[in-house]
Amino acid sequence: xxGTGERSLPEPGSQDSRAGDDIExxxxxxxxxxxxxxxxxxxxxxxxxxxxxxxxxxxxxxxxSLCDDxxxxxxxxxxxxxxxxxxCVIEVYYFGEVHMKxxxxxxxxxxxxxxxxxxxxxxxxxxxxxxxxxxxxxxEIARRVQLILDDLGVDTAEGRWRRCxxxxxxxxxxxxxxxxxxxxxxxxxxxxxxxxVVMCMGTIPELQVLDAEGNRVEHPTLENVETACIGWFTLExxxxxxxxxxxxxxxxxxxxxxxxxxxxxxxxxxxxxHLGARMMELANVQQAVQALRIMRIARIxxxxxxxxxxxxxxxxxxxxxxxxxxxLMYLAVGxxxxxxxxxTMEQSHPETLFKSIPQSFWWAIITMTTVGxxxxxxxxxxxxxxxxxxxxxxxxxxxLPIHPIINNFVxxxxxxxxxxxxxxxxxxxxELNSGTAGEGKAGGSRGDLDHLPPPEPAGKEDPxxxxxxxxxxxxxFIPLLTEEKHHRTRLQSCK
Numbered sequence: 113x114x115g116t117g118e119r120s121l122p123e124p125g126s127q128d129s130r131a132g133d134d135i136e137x138x139x140x141x142x143x144x145x146x147x148x149x150x151x152x153x154x155x156x157x158x159x160x161x162x163x164x165x166x167x168x169x170x171x172x173x174x175x176x177s178l179c180d181d182x183x184x185x186x187x188x189x190x191x192x193x194x195x196x197x198x199x200c201v202i203e204v205y206y207f208g209e210v211h212m213k214x215x216x217x218x219x220x221x222x223x224x225x226x227x228x229x230x231x232x233x234x235x236x237x238x239x240x241x242x243x244x245x246x247x248x249x250x251x252e253i254a255r256r257v258q259l260i261l262d263d264l265g266v267d268t269a270e271g272r273w274r275r276c277x278x279x280x281x282x283x284x285x286x287x288x289x290x291x292x293x294x295x296x297x298x299x300x301x302x303x304x305x306x307x308x309v310v311m312c313m314g315t316i317p318e319l320q321v322l323d324a325e326g327n328r329v330e331h332p333t334l335e336n337v338e339t340a341c342i343g344w345f346t347l348e349x350x351x352x353x354x355x356x357x358x359x360x361x362x363x364x365x366x367x368x369x370x371x372x373x374x375x376x377x378x379x380x381x382x383x384x385x386h387l388g389a390r391m392m393e394l395a396n397v398q399q400a401v402q403a404l405r406i407m408r409i410a411r412i413x414x415x416x417x418x419x420x421x422x423x424x425x426x427x428x429x430x431x432x433x434x435x436x437x438x439x440l441m442y443l444a445v446g447x448x449x450x451x452x453x454x455x456t457m458e459q460s461h462p463e464t465l466f467k468s469i470p471q472s473f474w475w476a477i478i479t480m481t482t483v484g485x486x487x488x489x490x491x492x493x494x495x496x497x498x499x500x501x502x503x504x505x506x507x508x509x510x511x512l513p514i515h516p517i518i519n520n521f522v523x524x525x526x527x528x529x530x531x532x533x534x535x536x537x538x539x540x541x542x543e544l545n546s547g548t549a550g551e552g553k554a555g556g557s558r559g560d561l562d563h564l565p566p567p568e569p570a571g572k573e574d575p576x577x578x579x580x581x582x583x584x585x586x587x588x589f590i591p592l593l594t595e596e597k598h599h600r601t602r603l604q605s606c607k
Contacts (some may be wrong), residue, residue, distance in 0.1 A: 130138075137164050138188040142195035145188070152205050160229045161205075164189060168183065197224040204234045212239040218246040249531065256535040299346060307341040310334050340380045349375060415460035419492075424528065428521035435520075440507035443480055450502040451476035451545035457494040465489065480506030 120433045135150040135228065139161070153162040160178055167174045175182050181190035191198075197216060200222060202208050212221050222243060225232060235243070236437055282289050287297035314330040323329050332334050349371050356362035429436070451472035458466040466472045475488040526528050 135165055137161065139164075139191060140184065140188055141191045141193050141198040144195040144198070148202075148205075155205055155432050158229060160227070161202075161203075163229075181273065193219070193227060194224055198228070198341075201225060201228050201230055204230055208234065209236055210234045210239070211236050211415060212242065217221070218243040219250065239367060249527070252531055252532045277355045277357075281349055281357065283356065284352050297523075300344070303341050303344050306339060307345075308335050310341070314338075338378075338439050342375060343369065345375050393557055424521060424525045427524050428517065431520045431524065432513075432517040435516045439513045441512065442512070443477075443506070446480050446502065446505050446509060447473055447476040450480070453498045454495055454502075455489060457492055458490055461491045461495075463491065465491070466495075476502060480501050480509070482506060 136148065136155065137148045139146055139148065148161065150165050150432045153159070153165060153568070156162055163178055164363065168177055172182070175189075179189040180192045182188070183190070194216075196213065199222070200213055200221070202209055210225070212235070218239075222232070232240070234242075283293045284296070287294045294408070313336050317328065318333050319334070320328040321331055348370075352368075364367055376389060450471055454475060455466045455469045458464040466475070472488075476545060477483075478485050479499055482503055484503075490499050
C-alpha cells in the first residue's frame with residue numbers, strides 16, 4: 113500500500129488474488145507514461161489493458177504475451193505502439209466511445225484498436241465513415257495493382273484458349289497495354305464520331321434521294337458508311353463479349369447495354385425492311401423503321417468509354433442523386449404554386465394565354481428555369497409581378513444544389529488521380545523490394561501474394577524479375593486482398 117491507499121501490482125508469479133479494482137497499472141506507450149486504475153479498466157475486461165490486472169499471476173510468459181517489455185523494479189509495462197493513437201483508444205474507458213484525431217491514418221488506427229482489443233463498435237460514427245472511405249480507397253488501389261499485375265503476363269499453366277482470351281480482352285479493353293491497342297481505341301473513337309455525323313447528315317434534305325415510290329431516303333453512300341461503322345461496332349462487341357472473363361457482368365454493364373442499343377436498331381430495321389412487309393402494312397413498317405433509326409442517337413454515349421471526363425461526370429451525377437432530387441423537388445413545388453397563381457391572376461384579362469393550370473405548367477417551367485420562350489406570358493400587373501417572383505425563386509432553387517454537385521465532381525476527379533498515382537507507387541515499391549531481396553528472401557510474406565498470377569517476363573525485361581515480384585509486397589495495400597491481420601508498430605511508416 114502506498115500513501116494514497118492504492119494497491120500496486122503483486123510480484124510476478126505470486127498467488128495474490130486480491131488484486132482488483134483498487135490496483136493501479138503503470139503503462140509506458142511509446143515513451144509516454146500513464147497511470148491507470150483497475151476499477152477503470154475493469155469496465156471492459158476483454159481489452160488488453162484490463163488483462164494486465166491479473167497477468168502477473170501467470171508469470172513472465174503471460175506478461176510478455178501482452179506487452180513488449182516489463183520493468184519489475186518500477187512495475188511498469190512497456191508498449192512499442194503509437195502514443196497518439198493510444199490517447200484516443202484510452203477514451204473508451206472514460207467515455208465509452210473512441211474518436212480518431214485528425215491526421216492519424218485510419219487503417220493504422222484500426223490496427224491500434226485491434227492491438228488494444230477494443231472493438232470497432234466503440235468508434236464514433238463520423239470516424240467509422242472516414243475509416244470505411246479509406247478502406248475502399250485502399251481496396252481500389254489493390255484492385256488496380258492486381259489488374260496491372262494481370263496485364264504483365266499470362267499464367268503458363270492456363271490453356272491456349274484461355275491465354276488467347278486474355279490477350280484479346282487486354283487488346284480491346286486496355287489501350288495503354290500496347291501501341292496496336294491504342295490505335296484500335298483511336299479508330300473506334302473516330303468511327304463513333306463518323307457514325308454520329310453520318311446520322312445527322314442523313315436528315316439534310318439536299319443530301320437525300322428519292323426512292324421508287326417518291327419518298328426521300330438517305331443517300332446510298334451515307335448508308336454504306338453507316339453499315340461499315342455498324343459492322344465494326346458489332347465485331348468489337350462480339351470480341352469483347354467472347355473474351356470477357358465474366359460474361360454475365362459484361363452483358364449487364366451499363367456501357368455495354370448502351371453498345372447493344374446503338375447496334376440493335378440497325379439490324380431490327382434491316383429485318384423489318386426485308387421481312388416486315390410480308391407480315392404488316394408497308395406504312396407500319398416505315399414508321400417502325402423510322403422510330404428505330406431515331407434510337408441511333410444512343411451511339412453517342414459510346415464516347416464515354418473513351419473519355420475519363422464523361423465517366424467522372426456520370427459518377428458525380430450518380431453521387432449527387434440527393435442534390436438532384438432536392439433540385440427537382442424545389443422546382444416542382446415552385447412550378448405548381450406559380451402556375452396556379454398565374455392562372456388565377458390572368459383570368460381578369462380578356463385575352464389571357466393561361467387557359468388552365470396544367471397549361472400554365474409550361475409557362476412556369478420555362479420561367480423558373482430562366483428559358484422564357486415568350487409563347488405564353490402574363491398581361492396583367494399582378495401576373496407580371498408573379499412572373500418576376502417566379503424566375504427569381506427559380507434562380508435561387510437552381511443555384512443552391514449546384515455547389516455540392518460540383519464538389520462531388522472535383523472530389524471524384526482528384527481521387528481518381530490520387531488512386532492512379534498510388535497504384536504506380538505501389539508497383540514501383542514492389543519492383544524495388546524485388547530488386548533488393550534475393551531469391552527466397554522477400555521483403556514480405558510469401559503467402560500475401562500467392563493468389564496473384566506471376567507476371568510473364570517481357571522481351572526486354574529481366575526474367576528473374578517476374579519470379580521475385582511474387583515474393584515482394586507492400587504491407588500497405590496488398591494485404592487487403594487477403595483476410596489475414598497485419599499489425600503495425602509506431603516505428604513503421606504510414607503510407
